[in-house]
Every structure is written in C-alpha cells, then in structure tokens.
Amino acid sequence: MPSVLLDGDPVPASGELPASALEGLGTRPFGFYVHVPFCATRCGYCDFNTYTAAELGPGASRADYARTAVEEVRLARRVLGDAELPVQTVFFGGGTPTLLEAGDLVSVLRAIDSEFGLAPGAEVTTEANPESVDPASLERLRAGGFTRVSFGMQSASAHVLAVLDRRHTPGRPAEAVREARAAGFGHVNLDLIYSTPGETDDDWRASLAAAIEAGPDHVSAYSLIVEDGTRLAARIRRGELPMPDDDVAADRYLIADAMLAEAGFSWYEVSNWAVSEDARCRHNLLYWTGGDWWGVGPGAHGHVGGTRWWNVKHPAAYAARLSEGVSPAHAREVLTAEDRHVERLMLQLRLDTGFPLDEIHRDARPAVARALGDGLLDPGPFRGGRAVLTLKGRLLADALIRDLT
Template identity: 55%
Template sequence: MPSTPPDGEDAPRDGSLPPESVAEARGQHLSAYVHVPFCRTRCGYCDFNTYTAGELGTAASTPAYVDALLAEVGLAAQVLPPMQPLRTIFFGGGTPTMLDPAQLASILDALRERFGFADDIEVTTEANPETVGPAELEALRAAGFTRISIGMQSAVPRVLDLLDRQHRPGRELDVARWAGEAGFERVSLDLIHGTPTETLEEWRTSVQTVIDAGVRHVSAYALTVEPGTQLARRVRRGELPMPDEDDQATKYELADEMLTAAGLEAYEISNWAASPDDWCRHNIAYWQGGNWWGFGPGAHSHIAGTRFWNLRHPATWAGRLGAGESPVQAREVLDAETRRIERVLLELRIAPGLDADVLTESERSRVPDLVARGLVVDGDTLTLTRRGRLLADAVVRDLLD
C-alpha cells in the first residue's frame, strides 16, 4: 500500500455501499486482505503503511489491534450482501508474523464465522524469515493457513545489507523447508532485483538459490526508489546510484530464462509458478477485478465497482471502529468505461490474458502493430511476450491511446 492514497469522495460513517454495488455483488465470490502494519525494523526501500514499535508507542499493542480488526470484520459482515464463502485470504504488511499464531488464528476464526470458507480456500501469510520457526509454522498450518510467501529479497549478504534486511542468508531456505515439513501446500520465495550496485552475478546467485530450494512459486520485483524512504535519501545524497532501468531489464530477462528452464513459467509480470495450481489465487482475483475487503489500517477494498480505503494510522483507524463507525477514509465509484480500462491494465498482466472483446474497434486495430513489434500474442485473448512484459506500461499506453 503506497504512502499516498488516491483522491476520493466522502464515505458514509456507517460503511454502507452504493445500492448498485450491493445488488451486483450479491451472490458473487469474495476475498479478504488483512493488513498487519507492524515491523521489527523499517527497511530502507519500503513505502508501505508500516510502523515499528518505537514509531507507534501504545498503538503498537497487538491485542488491541486484533480487537479492532475483529470489529471491522463484524462491520463488513453487516455491510456486504450475501455472497459466496471466502475463496482466498491474504495476510500482508508489514509483517503478519509479528502477531503470534494464536492471534492470527483468532482472525481466521472470525472470518470463517462471518463469511464461511470455500472447501478449497487459499489462506496466505507473508513472513519475514527471522519471525518464524518450526513451531510457529506448525501452529499456523494447524490454524488453517495453506500458503506462505517468504520475504527473501536476496541470497547475497551485501545486497541484504543495502536493503536493510535483518535475516541471515540461508534462513529463508530453512523457513521454506520447515513450512513444507509443517504441511503448507504452497511455499513462495520473494526476490528484489536492481538494488543499487548489485551485480549481475549476485542476482544470478539469488535466482539460482531459489531454484535450488525447490519451491514451486517465485516472485521477483524490480526495486523502485519511493519518495520519502531512507533509500531515496541515500540516492539523493549521492551515497547510492539510482537503479538503472536497463540493468533491471537485463536481470528480469535472466530471471525469466533461469526460472523457465527450471520449470517455473511466468503467469504474471513478476510471478512464476510450476503449474496453474501453484498460482497465487488471491492475486489473480485482484488482476481479474474480483471483490475483496481489505481489513486493517490503510487497507484498500473493491466491491462491485466501488473502491474504498481505510484511514492509514493504526490509532485513528482503531479509534473510528471503537466509536462504532466505519474506518473508511474515502471511496470512488467506478463508471463502466473506467472498469473496462482497468480490465485492460490488469488482465494483460496475467497468463490467462485479456479477452479481445473487451477492446474497442479502434483499440483492436492497433493489435497487429504490437504483434509485429513482438510485444503481444494475438488471438481470442491477448497475452504479453517476455519483451511485452518488460514494456507492459508502454503496451497499454499504445493500445489505449
């Protein structure tokens, strides 16, 4: 969740949704995102809505956070129409595993009680390697978590230091192994490429390490320098160079080549998996414009064309809920054309592709040029080539211009 929320209109204090969104959402699928804003330390590149205990003071109480979160679960159950049981839940942050397994289990129990769970529900938690061990992983699996996304970022000590990461290299591989032994059905390792001064060989080492770990899902994101972060200040002072786009493109291509050769296919611009069964179904729901409720400070939600986002600070978010009111800061109701354009933006990113019927006649006439430039594969659906994935923003711009 970036630091600056979008503009929007005032949202009702009772949390009610527009009648047209309520009517459309009735009987549809639903996902849940749970934001845990706590971190032991702040990574220099991070622009998410996260806080250390020193930054929050008394607002860092995890029992109080869980109580407020359970109140928001109750509010959502009152606001939403009858919908299908939850299909996916994703605990992100921050560091969700800053909460102990019993606290995370209590949140899952509340979601199950209020919304029901699909038989094949996917329940993911992010985890920093230093925050979990075998006992915690066994408890999380017993609580109902099925998937874990481990924040590895790099296998190279020097690069981890540049990113202000706290775990020792190799710890993330232990966590991946322990998660498998605990019975997690899906384990992902997450990387960052393009850290200032990272060499191509260092990046190759990180990619080979995740391949050797034998996980069936890998995420690899290009580092961005966000305003207001410690990394941005270091770049501005000349202590570190700005990440080079050509260097990042080279590293992306290397990762794609290595992961593909190892049997992991790209199913989204920054995500690879051994098979469609290993895709992150929660993120697919985002990219396909599904319905989800985001719980927690700063969390974003989307229900049938209405997008809304919560107050960002944990204290003000919890205070609103304590007063029996919605913690939503603002919302926007998307018109039909905006929703169509968002389909183009999001569905082009993923392997299932974009249904060509979503495009206007004028937009469809631009597809042959994109094919000739080696950016898209045409057919009943449009999908990006590897080069197209590197230039995804330009493809969308050229398509919609």
C-alpha cells in the same frame, strides 16, 4: 500500502456501500485482505503503511490488534448483509503479519470463517519475514487453517540485503521454506527483488539459484522501485548509491525468466512464476480478474462491485473508529464503466491468459497491430481472439498498456 491517502468521496459512518456495488454480490469471487501494519524495523526501500514499535505512539498496540481487526470483519458482515459469500481467498499482508502471535492471526481467520464461511479448499496466505517465524509458529498457523506462506527473501547476497536494510542472513529463507514444508504447507512463495544498487548479474543469478534450490512452488520477482520519501531515495539523491538502470532491470528479468523456466516454473503474471496451475496465487488472481474483496486494517483497500475504498492509515485512528462503532474507511470512489474497463485491461494483459481483442477500444486497434508487428503480442492467441504478451512484450508491458488505454 502507499503512505499517502488518496482523495475520494466521504464514506457513511456505517460503512454502507452504494446499491450499485451490491448488485451481483455473490456472483463474483470474494476474498479478504488483512493488513498487519507492524515491522521490527523499516526497510530502506519501503513506503508501505507500516509502523515500528517506536513509531506507533499511544492508542494502538500489537497486543490488541487482532481484536480490532475482528471488529472490522463483523462490520463487513453487517455492510454486506445476508448474501452468501463463501470466502475463496484470505491474504495476510503487511508489514510483517508474523510479528503477531500465530494465535492472533488464527483468531482473525476464525472470525472470517464464522461471519462468512470459508469456501471448501480456500487459499489462506500469510506473508512472513524469514526471521519472524520458527517451526512452532508455522505449525500453529498450519493447524489454524493457513495453507500458503510467502517469505520475503529479496536476495541471497549479504551486501544487497544490507543496501535494502533486510535483517535476515542469506541462508535463512531456505531454512524457513524447509520449516514451512515440515509444518505441512503445500504452497510456499519466495519474493525476490532485482536491480538493487550494487547488485551484479552474478549476484542475481546466485539469488535465483538459491531460491530455486530452497524448493518453493512459486516465485515472485520485482524490479526495485525507488519511492520518494524512503531512506533509499535519500541515499540515491545524496549520490551514495546509483539509481537503478532500466536496461539492467530488463536483463535481470530475462535471466530470471530463463532460470525459472529451466527449473520448471512458468510465468502466469509478468512478475510471478509457479510450478503448476495449483501453485498460482489465487488471491492475487482474484485482484487481477476483477473479483471482490474486503480490506481489513489501517490503510487497507477494499473493492466490491466497482466501489473501491481505503481505510484511515494510523493504527490508533483505525482502532478508535471501530471502538466507536464507526467504519474505519477514510474515503472511496465509485468507478465508471470506463474506469473498470481500463483497470481490467491493465491487469489482465499482464496475465498469461491475456485480454480479449474484441474488448479493446476501436481507436486503440492501430496500437494493437503495431504491437503484433513488433513482436510484443503472441500471434497464436492473437488468431484466437486474445492479446497475450510475448517475452519481449512482458519487458515493455507498461508502455504497451498505456498505448492501448
């Protein structure tokens, strides 16, 4: 999560949501995001709401975290009332969730199941660093109900990992995938980052080849973003490293799409590829298609029925509020109909299913026509009434979305 708290409206101590948010509750997909804000070390490019042991300070600890998170799950049940809300997806992110004992993660999942009930076939994902798991912990997670694991591989090049301040060795992600498969995980993702300063095209090809060879059924690939306040930003500002180049990033994206397609992966979101529809990340699809979710943990964001809120950042403040029976939410906003339209367009246009043409505002229609003429939109789906990006369109997705909103 971003390190800066956003402004917003106050949240009642009870966490009560506006009546508008509860309208239609249960008719939309519902999930949980559980933020685990702990890391062994801080990566130089990361500005997420995470804490090393030295940064935590008094009032918070890893040992107590699962119990605190369970209290927020119970709060969610009180706030959402008696509505039938079978949980279709649960995603443990961070930070590094697997710095907690597997039993702690399972206890939070069991609380979600106890309070809400997991839907049949629910997808339950945890993120993990390759060095933060072993065969025994993966077996405990799988036995406890986890169905999917997402490993932060980032690169197969030792010098690129060093720039990113990643601790694992280049071969460890493939070992972790094998261990996850042996533990019974049917779905495994590898996260990659491209355009790190010092990375070459050959480095990137080698990383993709290593990821494909490892045998995941899902790959996410993101261009490195230099965030203000990070060690990486400071190194670039001092001239120690070059700023990532947009043209290089575009070339790396084309390399990724070609190599992944040749290996049997299909894109379904601009930065995500899967070997089958079943391998797609259903939790992220819930975000991208306007579902509801409750965000558990410091700095976590939730969204129900057009109301979005975010929790206090620090684990100590988070724990203190819940121990007092008070919502940990820092602030919230109630989205207008136009806000929700813009967000739907921004997210759904990035999907392979695209966005309905008849829902694009009339004053944006000339931009739609230009995008079609420039080869950014696929003419086949266009004739069927949907705006779907071409490969060229994916490269220019952010600019096109700005034109259409």
